[in-house]
Amino acid sequence: MKANFYSLGAAEEVTGSRHVIEIDGESYLIDCGTFQGSRAEADRKNREFSIEADRIEGTILTHGHLDHCGLLPLLAKKGYRGNIYATPASRDIASLIMMDSARIQARDAEYLRKQAKKNGEKFDWTPLYTEQDAIAASGQTVGISYNRPMRIGDGITLEFHDAGHILGSAMADITIKRGGQELRILATGDLGRKNKPIIRDPVVPETAPDYIVLESTYGNRLHGKTEDAVEKLAVIAKRAVENRGKIIIPSFAIERTQELVYYFHLLVDDGVIPEIPIYVDSPMATNATTIFQVHPECYDEETNNAFIKHHKNPFGFNSLRFTTSVEESKSLNDLKGPLIIISADGMCEAGRVQHHLIHGIENPNNTILIVGYMAENTLGRRIRNRESEVKIHGMWLKLKAQVEVINAFSAHADYAEAAEWLNALDTSRLKGILMVHGEKKSQAAFRKYLEEQGYGNVEIVKYGKTYELTR
Numbered sequence: 397m398k399a400n401f402y403s404l405g406a407a408e409e410v411t412g413s414r415h416v417i418e419i420d421g422e423s424y425l426i427d428c429g430t431f432q433g434s435r436a437e438a439d440r441k442n443r444e445f446s447i448e449a450d451r452i453e454g455t456i457l458t459h460g461h462l463d464h465c466g467l468l469p470l471l472a473k474k475g476y477r478g479n480i481y482a483t484p485a486s487r488d489i490a491s492l493i494m495m496d497s498a499r500i501q502a503r504d505a506e507y508l509r510k511q512a513k514k515n516g517e518k519f520d521w522t523p524l525y526t527e528q529d530a531i532a533a534s535g536q537t538v539g540i541s542y543n544r545p546m547r548i549g550d551g552i553t554l555e556f557h558d559a560g561h562i563l564g565s566a567m568a569d570i571t572i573k574r575g576g577q578e579l580r581i582l583a584t585g586d587l588g589r590k591n592k593p594i595i596r597d598p599v600v601p602e603t604a605p606d607y608i609v610l611e612s613t614y615g616n617r618l619h620g621k622t623e624d625a626v627e628k629l630a631v632i633a634k635r636a637v638e639n640r641g642k643i644i645i646p647s648f649a650i651e652r653t654q655e656l657v658y659y660f661h662l663l664v665d666d667g668v669i670p671e672i673p674i675y676v677d678s679p680m681a682t683n684a685t686t687i688f689q690v691h692p693e694c695y696d697e698e699t700n701n702a703f704i705k706h707h708k709n710p711f712g713f714n715s716l717r718f719t720t721s722v723e724e725s726k727s728l729n730d731l732k733g734p735l736i737i738i739s740a741d742g743m744c745e746a747g748r749v750q751h752h753l754i755h756g757i758e759n760p761n762n763t764i765l766i767v768g769y770m771a772e773n774t775l776g777r778r779i780r781n782r783e784s785e786v787k788i789h790g791m792w793l794k795l796k797a798q799v800e801v802i803n804a805f806s807a808h809a810d811y812a813e814a815a816e817w818l819n820a821l822d823t824s825r826l827k828g829i830l831m832v833h834g835e836k837k838s839q840a841a842f843r844k845y846l847e848e849q850g851y852g853n854v855e856i857v858k859y860g861k862t863y864e865l866t867r
């Protein structure tokens with residue numbers, strides 16, 4: 397039996413995940429994510445949607461991050477009327493993310509139109525899709541829980557396994573049965589890590605795959621241990637109590653924010669730190685936290701033991717506040733420490749976190765805690781680099797606050813963790829590893845590492861190139 401595989405995104409790069417399995421002329425799409433990066437390039441790539449929507453038989457969504465779900469509304473807009481399979485939690489997170497993306501695009505269009513008018517320039521940029529398209533994509537999404545094999549086409553079965561990456565994240569285990577033969581493809585989506593809070597560890601599926609579509613984001617990196625990170629979090633919190641300082645944490649709204657809330661809650665519950673007011677200052681994070689609350693089927697045993705058994709909500713406790721209005725957000729500037737503000741965006745390039753930084757960055761009693769990736773040329777990166785002065789909203793401000801960095805909260809497996817997962821799999825049938833979702837340097841290092849581990853059949857997937865999968 398033969399099938400074809402090709403990638404229309406996340407080939408030798410990390411965003412815009414879009415992979416296609418083609419069998420007897422039927423196409424199945426795995427993820428349909430947005431390209432992120434410099435504005436003009438990302439916009440061009442997102443508009444080059446080189447697959448005909450009416451040729452897709454079914455779509456599988458591995459998780460709700462924008463670079464995996466962000467172009468599903470465009471797919472719907474282009475006429476795709478088929479099912480989008482996702483876990484129930486991914487469906488909810490993706491709905492939130494797609495809607496947010498539609499709103500941001502509408503806002504951008506409005507802003508750019510005004511700017512162009514002011515400058516007497518021609519303006520013809522339109523959003524990729526609207527809120528209605530995002531709603532349509534949500535409406536086409538069919539929830540399939542973990543470990544519930546479902547027939548999604550003629551002789552084609554899909555089963556989701558825990559990927560341990562974010563709430564609802566799944567590996568797609570696809571079995572194609574045709575003409576008395578069986579071809580098994582396991583797509584990792586984004587492969588998570590063991591011991592992440594809230595969610596379960598990545599599962600090692602029992603089915604022996606013929607091919608693995610493997611992500612490679614951290615193919616050349618090792619992360620620190622989560623335990624050490626929590627200890628550091630406690631030290632920083634205690635120092636804020638002593639100095640009556642503020643801890644400002646730039647964070648994206650989904651997963652990292654809920655993890656931080658969870659850890660602080662645990663540290664308070666265990667008596668390691670005193671109760672400190674925590675303000676989650678991002679409407680998106682507030683909505684995302686609601687989604688976390690309604691999906692206990694995704695929680696791991698520790699979360700169940702620490703909270704659910706005692707009828708406690710891991711994402712809401714006495715000293716936690718969700719600010720929604722702009723006035724409430726501004727009023728945080730007048731409060732005295734100790735307090736913790738978790739606010740978006742994660743790279744400090746926009747959003748409410750910038751106001752908190754303007755008011756807090758020049759005070760040496762305050763701490764700016766970096767918990768996520770800071771891309772080059774962002775305010776977050778300049779703070780991370782501890783530059784002595786930074787510009788926010790056109791003002792030069794002295795960076796006097798302490799800057800702390802915790803790397804261990806990563807949601808992606810590092811190369812050793814990914815190899816450990818791979819080594820635990822039944823690879824008796826394995827014919828090839830198709831490497832996707834990684835930058836060139838990281839992929840080259842990862843392939844070399846896997847070769848040393850005895851995997852001689854690793855392909856670094858090239859954009860648009862077709863790979864034949866046989867059994």
Ligand SMILES: [Zn+2]
Nearest residue numbers: 459461561586
């Ligand atoms: Zn992801």
